Amino acid sequence: MTRAEIISVGTEHLLGQIVDTNATFLCTVLAELGIAVYFRSTVGDNVRRVQDVFRHALARADLILATGGLGPTDDDLTVAAVAEALGLPLERNEEAWAHVQEFFRKRKRPLSEQQEKQAMMPRGSRMIPNPRGSAPGVIIEHRDKTIIFTPGVPREMKGMVEDSVVPYLRERGLAGREVIRSRVLRITGLGESAVEDRLRDLMRSSVNPTIAPYAHTGECHVRVTARGGDAEVEAMLARAEAAIRERLGNTIYAADQATLEEVVAKALATKRVSIAVAESCTAGLLGHRLTGPPGASAFLDGGIITYSAARAMAESVRRQAGTDLGIATTGIAGPTGGTPAKPVGLVYLALAHAGGTEVREIHVGTEPGRAGVKYLASQAALDMIRLHLLR
Known part of the structure; x- marks a missing residue:
C-alpha cells in the first residue's frame, strides 16, 4: 500500500490564523483511494525548515502532497526550496507560463515580472492545470518517490485534486485496490469513558474495522474505519455499526454528518x-x-x-x-x-x-x-x- 504524507506550508498555520481544511480534505480523498496517510506536517515559510520537513517525508513516505507556497510573492518558496534540496534546477515551464499569462489577460490585469515565478518548475516535472487560479501545481517524480504541489487556496486545491491529481494517482498505480472508509456514530447522553466501557471488548477484538470513540462538546463520536474492497468495506461497517447500536441503543442519534x-x-x-x-x-x-x-x-x-x-x-x-x-x-x-x-x-x-x-x-x-x-x-x-x- 502506498504510504503518504501531507505537508501544509505557511506561517499563517503556525500562528493560528487559519484552519487547515486542506489537509482534512486530502486525507479523505486519499482514504477513498486506498492510500494510507501516515503523517501530517505543518511548516512555516522558511527555506531551511521546508527542506528539513521534506527530507523527513521522503525518508518515510512514497507519496507527498504539499499545499501552499506556490504564488508569486517572496514567501511563496515551496517548489524552489524542494528543488534545491533534490538538486534539481528550476526552469520555466512554457505550458505553465502560458497559463499564467492567459490568466492575467482574461482578467485585464497587468502582468508583472514577479508572476513568472509561478511558471518556474524543477527540471523534469510536470504541470497540474489550475482553472481557478494563477498558480499551476507541480508533480515531481524523483527516484521512487512522487511529490505533488498545489496552491493553498482551498477552492483551487480541491478543483486541481479532483480534476487532475486523483486521475494521475490512479493512472500511476499509486491508488490502492482497497479503499479506506469511515462511519461516524454520534452519541449524546453518554461521555467518552462511558462509551468506551460499553465498547471496550469490541475495540480490543476488532482490527479491521477499527473502533475508536472521541469526545466532542456535549456529545461523543465513535469512528469505525474499515479497509478492503468496496462491497467488503460496506459490509464490515454495517456489521460493526449493528454491534455498536446493540450496546449503545438510543444514545446514538445519527450516523455521519447529521447534527x-x-x-x-x-x-x-x-x-x-x-x-x-x-x-x-x-x-x-x-x-x-x-x-x-x-x-x-x-x-x-x-x-x-x-x-x-x-x-x-x-x-x-x-x-x-x-x-x-x-x-x-x-x-x-x-x-x-x-x-x-x-x-x-x-x-x-x-x-x-x-x-x-x-x-x-x-x-x-x-x-x-x-x-x-x-x-x-x-x-x-x-x-x-x-x-x-x-x-
Whole structure:
C-alpha cells in the first residue's frame, strides 16, 4: 500500500490564523483511494525548515502532497526550496507560463515580472492545470518517490485534486485496490469513558474495522474505519455499526454528518408534532438551534425567554402556544449568581406533553464557561425532545 504524507506550508498555520481544511480534505480523498496517510506536517515559510520537513517525508513516505507556497510573492518558496534540496534546477515551464499569462489577460490585469515565478518548475516535472487560479501545481517524480504541489487556496486545491491529481494517482498505480472508509456514530447522553466501557471488548477484538470513540462538546463520536474492497468495506461497517447500536441503543442519534438539531427538527416535522420553547439560562440558544434547519415553521410555534421554574415554564408555554410539546430550560449559566445550593452549571429541563411533564436536573459544572453551559443545556434539551419522539 502506498504510504503518504501531507505537508501544509505557511506561517499563517503556525500562528493560528487559519484552519487547515486542506489537509482534512486530502486525507479523505486519499482514504477513498486506498492510500494510507501516515503523517501530517505543518511548516512555516522558511527555506531551511521546508527542506528539513521534506527530507523527513521522503525518508518515510512514497507519496507527498504539499499545499501552499506556490504564488508569486517572496514567501511563496515551496517548489524552489524542494528543488534545491533534490538538486534539481528550476526552469520555466512554457505550458505553465502560458497559463499564467492567459490568466492575467482574461482578467485585464497587468502582468508583472514577479508572476513568472509561478511558471518556474524543477527540471523534469510536470504541470497540474489550475482553472481557478494563477498558480499551476507541480508533480515531481524523483527516484521512487512522487511529490505533488498545489496552491493553498482551498477552492483551487480541491478543483486541481479532483480534476487532475486523483486521475494521475490512479493512472500511476499509486491508488490502492482497497479503499479506506469511515462511519461516524454520534452519541449524546453518554461521555467518552462511558462509551468506551460499553465498547471496550469490541475495540480490543476488532482490527479491521477499527473502533475508536472521541469526545466532542456535549456529545461523543465513535469512528469505525474499515479497509478492503468496496462491497467488503460496506459490509464490515454495517456489521460493526449493528454491534455498536446493540450496546449503545438510543444514545446514538445519527450516523455521519447529521447534527442533533437536524435530527430533532426532522422528527418533529415527520411526526407533525408542534413545540414551543421557554428559556432562561439558554437565552434563546435552544430556539436558535431548532430554527437552524430548514422548515422549522412547520413545528415551532413560539418561544419566550424568561426566569422561572422549569415545570411551570414548560406547561405554560405549551398551553399559551397550543402546541403538542413545551420545552423549558432554567438554571445558573454563570459566571456569577451561583450559591452552594444552586451552583453555576446547575440546569433544570422540563418537557410538557399530553401525558404529563418530565423534569430533568443536570450539572455541567463551571469549566465550560457561560457559553458552554448554555450550549450543553440546549444539547440536553434537544436530546430530551428526541428521546420523547422515539417512544
